[in-house]
Amino acid sequence: MYLYRLATGRGGSHALQESGTVTRLNRRGWMGGVLAVLFAAGCQQGGANRVVEVLPDPLLRPSHRPAPPKQPPTPEKPRVARGPHDGWVPAGGISKRWQCIVIHHSANDRDTPDGMADWHVQRGWDELGYHFVIGNGVRYPDGQVHVGSRWPKQKTGAHCKVPGNYYNEHGIGICLIGNLNRHGPSARQMQALTELVAFLMVRCNIPAERVYTHGGVTRKTECPGRHFSLSEIRRRVSRESVAAYAK
Numbered sequence: 001m002y003l004y005r006l007a008t009g010r011g012g013s014h015a016l017q018e019s020g021t022v023t024r025l026n027r028r029g030w031m032g033g034v035l036a037v038l039f040a041a042g043c044q045q046g047g048a049n050r051v052v053e054v055l056p057d058p059l060l061r062p063s064h065r066p067a068p069p070k071q072p073p074t075p076e077k078p079r080v081a082r083g084p085h086d087g088w089v090p091a092g093g094i095s096k097r098w099q100c101i102v103i104h105h106s107a108n109d110r111d112t113p114d115g116m117a118d119w120h121v122q123r124g125w126d127e128l129g130y131h132f133v134i135g136n137g138v139r140y141p142d143g144q145v146h147v148g149s150r151w152p153k154q155k156t157g158a159h160c161k162v163p164g165n166y167y168n169e170h171g172i173g174i175c176l177i178g179n180l181n182r183h184g185p186s187a188r189q190m191q192a193l194t195e196l197v198a199f200l201m202v203r204c205n206i207p208a209e210r211v212y213t214h215g216g217v218t219r220k221t222e223c224p225g226r227h228f229s230l231s232e233i234r235r236r237v238s239r240e241s242v243a244a245y246a247k
Contacts, residue, residue: 131151216230
């Protein structure tokens with residue numbers, strides 16, 4: 001029976017003793033034997049202690065930088081509508097009955113379309129007598145065009161009574177809010193009136209010379225006031241200025 005013992009001698013050398021006999025091995029040979037034993041033991045354990053020689057590349061995580069904030073869309077610049085404005089063209093179209101335009105004033109700076117309609121009903125009319133009313137900025141917005149209840153129905157007016165009722169039957173009534181015997185219409189009223197009259201002239205084939213004032217027709221009133229200029233409105237609605245409404 002042999003007895004093996006691993007011993008360390010002087011000078012760092014290693015010795016293997018067998019029944020008193022010592023065989024010296026150099027360090028390189030001894031280390032080779034130890035590695036062989038370890039390799040064999042590793043194989044017997046099914047690779048449980050297998051050494052991975054090459055490590056995989058590190059897993060690169062995707063960037064988590066926050067996405068840049070979305071820029072709000074640039075608001076579209078408001079477009080200037082050049083007729084027809086809301087309600088100027090009724091759902092059923094414009095009748096062929098209209099042959100002229102008659103301009104009025106309300107004679108009161110604090111009037112409103114609703115108040116005027118109530119007053120007309122109190123006098124026995126069925127509704128507001130005018131087809132359109134234009135505000136002066138006191139109690140109704142300056143230059144805003146109110147479409148009266150008659151216009152969507154293309155109903156005859158109740159604003160200019162003469163024998164034969166021609167100007168009610170065939171005339172479009174427009175009233176400027178305010179007392180134009182005391183002052184002129186506002187700039188916005190005149191601009192709105194110009195656009196409205198120009199639009200109606202083109203759509204109804206009404207020439208500028210058939211744009212009238214209430215007093216000019218009846219010769220019984222100063223309506224639409226001493227400070228209103230019919231020649232100015234006719235100049236404004238020349239054929240050149242209404243070309244945009246011809247489409």
